[in-house]
Amino acid sequence: MSKKRLQPLVESLSRSAKHFNRGEVECLIGLFDTLLGSSYSRFAAVGFDRGAFCDALHRDFGMTDSALTNRVFCTFDRDNDNCISVVEWVEGLSVFLRGTLEERIKYCFKVYDLNGDGYISREEIFQMLKNSLLKQPSEEDPDEGIKDLVDIALKKMDCDHDGKISFADFEEAVKKENLLLEAFGQCLPDLKSTMAFERRTFPERRKP
Structure with missing residues (x-):
């Protein structure tokens, strides 16, 4: 240049x-x-x-x-x-x-909002966890274990209980517990x- x-x-x-x-x-x-x-x-x-x-x-x-x-x-x-x-x-x-934490929260939320609609849905969480977790050959139906993790994640982060994670939900959950910042896979x-x-x-x- x-x-x-x-x-x-x-x-x-x-x-x-x-x-x-x-x-x-x-x-x-x-x-x-x-x-x-x-x-x-x-x-x-x-x-x-x-x-x-x-x-x-x-x-x-x-x-x-x-x-x-x-x-x-x-x-x-x-x-x-x-x-x-x-x-x-x-x-x-x-x-x-x-x-900063604020900047990283916005960044991670944008990465995890796979379809860009402003929410992290149950389906998106399932897809990300399925991609990031190693499958154990002994498991008969690994998808069942992932569905359980999705339920746990929603219980922890869906603050308004509408079945999906908005930016406000994500921000509130991460500020309470910073480890949740990369809950759905490494993006930092x-x-x-x-x-x-x-x-x-x-x-x-x-x-x-």
């Missing part, structure tokens, strides 16, 4: 991706260009396609559930053009790596992956 184009972009992203300083924004733009150069994205002129983005989530953060990594892609892709631009990349990572990086990614990406973090 040319210096003429880089500087205004860094200025703008330093304001909008509020958890990164100017130097970190520059590093993330550099990483974006490097990853784009080595990818086979069909949108390579402007950003990552779904495959390249999900590969990065798997490689850098060990995220293997394809249904959820697809939803992470959709959450980063705010303009729904099936491509992650450099702005969506840096602003998305700001929440993904360093978001763990601390070890985050620290490793930041050490690789931000040179100043490597200094003793």
